[in-house]
Amino acid sequence: MIQITMKKDLNTIQSLNQKVDLVMDGTSFLGMGNYGKLMIGDKAFEFYNDRNKRDYIQIPWEEVDYVIASVMFKGHWIPRIAIQTKRNGIYTFAAKHPKQLLRAIRPYVPADHMVRSLTFFQVLKRNFSHLFKKKGNKNG
Template identity: 60%
Template sequence: MVQSLNTKIDLTVKATAFVGFSEYGNIMIGDKAFEFYHQRDSRKYIQIPWNEVDYVVASVLFGGRWIPRYSIQTKQNGTFTFASTDPKKVLKAIRVYIDGQKMVKSLGFFDVLKRAFTRKNKN
């Protein structure tokens, strides 16, 4: 069994991790780390200490009324994408441990198109 990094748990919610295939389990947010544990296979887990988090990127749709998924970009190990039952509550719990400047919105569809066309015109 995997040992948790946290000594105090603030929030536990059901979630999906998008790593290759969709993995279903629970997210635990605590005082030391962001943790994801697979619901059936104890060998499948993700533990991200707070000092390793570079950015938290949220996909925000309909003016903030719907957040389908969010990603945690780490300093060394890449980006991990998650979806959970109550993403607003999860992001608020993360904000306790991560600076607000490191929590950003992802680009929307039209922003990506606009950026692609402006780069083509500059070259």
């Protein structure tokens, strides 16, 4: 279960992780960009907002389907990563050191579920090929 909550009592916020592997500055793009801390641990991927401590995202590793990295300039720059969950959609984050973040995620997500996103030209090519593709005859 993914928790995106706004709770009234600050004392009820608890991390899902027993052991923390990495904590770094990051941005969540859920709605407006929110600055905060990204936390990678043994049980979950977590984001805690700097300004509003009641605003946080917790994604358990069992719920993560894919980790999608937006890679530019042949891997020299990774502007953002996205976490696609099994039931609740895609959450996008940016990190201060994205390669370090992806290395910390690697032990918890299978290698075939860590993928690169499509480039701008791959998206254009796919859309043009679908646009000019002949439609099959429904009557046989």
